[in-house]
Amino acid sequence: MAVGDCLKVGGPPDRPETSKVDCGSPASNFKVVATVDNTDGCPADVDSYYSTRSSFSGSGPTICMDIDWVVGGCMSIDPENATDPVRVDCDDASASNRQRATQILHDVASADQCTSGLGYPYDERQFTVCVEDVA
Numbered sequence: 001m002a003v004g005d006c007l008k009v010g011g012p013p014d015r016p017e018t019s020k021v022d023c024g025s026p027a028s029n030f031k032v033v034a035t036v037d038n039t040d041g042c043p044a045d046v047d048s049y050y051s052t053r054s055s056f057s058g059s060g061p062t063i064c065m066d067i068d069w070v071v072g073g074c075m076s077i078d079p080e081n082a083t084d085p086v087r088v089d090c091d092d093a094s095a096s097n098r099q100r101a102t103q104i105l106h107d108v109a110s111a112d113q114c115t116s117g118l119g120y121p122y123d124e125r126q127f128t129v130c131v132e133d134v135a
Helices: none
Strands: 006-010 015-022 030-036 048-051 062-067 073-077 087-088 098-106 118-122 127-133
Touching: 006 048, 006 062
Parallel strands: none
Antiparallel strands: 006 015, 006 030, 030 062, 048 062, 073 087, 073 098, 098 127, 118 127
């Protein structure tokens, strides 16, 4: 996997399943933002990471990932992070916890600048994904 690739990640946390997919596609839920030697090398504000860590050395190739937000598109985000985010149709009332990305602010790490007042700030990398809850 390379920086900029998008993935479909699912399955249990101890044995996740990943596959490369088109960014912004219905299957995509994460985008690779860095590849590092171990999880300590990921920016502290990434949404998730996937490591092929060796049980002997405790390190191995790791991909650092953010949610693959698309402005105008919706994701179902589990507020307790028990499940991976899932791209959903904004009009699908059966999908829970739907949030629509309204804008991505660069050089701002605060949801205070978002029109909705809701967002996901990334302090280390200085950007914010503004969202609105979809009822």
